Amino acid sequence: xxxxxxxxxxxxxxxxxxxxxxxxxxxxxxxxxxxxxxxxxxxxxxxxxxxxxxxxxxxxxxxxxxxxxxxxxxxxxxxxxxxxxxxxxxxxxxxxxxxxxxxxxxxxxxxxxxxxxxxxxxxxxxxxxxxxxxxxxxxxxxxxxxxxxxxxxxxxxxxxxxxxxxxxxxx
Numbered sequence: 737x738x739x740x741x742x743x744x745x746x747x748x749x750x751x752x753x754x755x756x757x758x759x760x761x762x763x764x765x766x767x768x769x770x771x772x773x774x775x776x777x778x779x780x781x782x783x784x785x786x787x788x789x790x791x792x793x794x795x796x797x798x799x800x801x802x803x804x805x806x807x808x809x810x811x812x813x814x815x816x817x818x819x820x821x822x823x824x825x826x827x828x829x830x831x832x833x834x835x836x837x838x839x840x841x842x843x844x845x846x847x848x849x850x851x852x853x854x855x856x857x858x859x860x861x862x863x864x865x866x867x868x869x870x871x872x873x874x875x876x877x878x879x880x881x882x883x884x885x886x887x888x889x890x891x892x893x894x895x896x897x898x899x900x901x902x903x904x905x906x907x
Contacts, residue, residue, distance in 0.1 A: 737797040737804060737834055739841050746803065747773075747780035750796060753803035753826055760827035765859045768808065768822050784813065792819070793845050797838055804829040807838040809846055809854070818887075819846055821856045835868055847890045856886045 742750060754771035757763055769775050769785035784790035791812040797805030804826045809819040821842055825834050846854050857879055858865050866884065870876065874886035 737799050737837060739795050739797045739805070739807075739838060741782065742780045742794065742796050744780050746796065746798070747776050749798070749801060749803045750776040750780055750806075753796070753806065756826050756828070757806075757824055762824055762827070765862050765865075766822060766824050768810065788813075793842065793849075795838065795841065795845075797834055799829070802826075805834045805838045807842050809842050809849075809851075812849070817851065818853045818855050819849075819851055821846075821854050830864075835865075836872065839868075839872060843888070843890060852889065852891055854888045854890060857883045858886060859883050 751773045754773075754776055757766070758771050763771055775785040778785055778787045779794050779796075782790075784792060784794075793809040793812075795807045796803045797807075805823065806825075807821070807823045809821055811819045821839065823835055823838050823842075825838075843854060856869065856874070858869060858876075859882055860866070866876070869886050869888075872888070874888045876884040876886050879885040
């Protein structure tokens with residue numbers, strides 16, 4: 737997989753990827769924006785999903801010309817110092833380590849931007865994602881009944897000033 741910024745020629749591949757996410761049910765647990773051809777067009781042209789210029793980071797992983805993974809760091813447009821990370825992997829390509837590759841590259845890009853911490857939210861019942869985030873060093877804390885809040889320190893590898901917590905403790 738090659739991870740890079742999307743380009744205009746990638747629009748059809750991104751639209752197919754978004755269609756696969758919706759068909760696979762991914763949009764129920766990962767919904768940063770609608771997964772439609774319109775958003776694919778905006779992203780392929782270096783804009784945010786709504787079509788505005790952006791300082792946020794959007795990357796896609798490509799294999800054999802097809803989009804197989806999607807990652808983002810959002811929040812800079814709104815002035816936040818801690819970007820929010822989001823990722824999705826094509827249903828046919830899961831279990832191959834692509835999510836971890838995407839996350840590590842997004843961490844590197846966040847460091848280059850001067851971020852000290854990356855945050856995310858993950859649904860509690862998304863056990864594969866919860867396990868991956870914990871394996872990578874995210875510290876999960878309560879957010880609400882449905883989701884955990886994860887934080888990852890880009891300088892130390894763990895979340896600063898966060899209590900050690902495991903979702904199994906809440907079960």
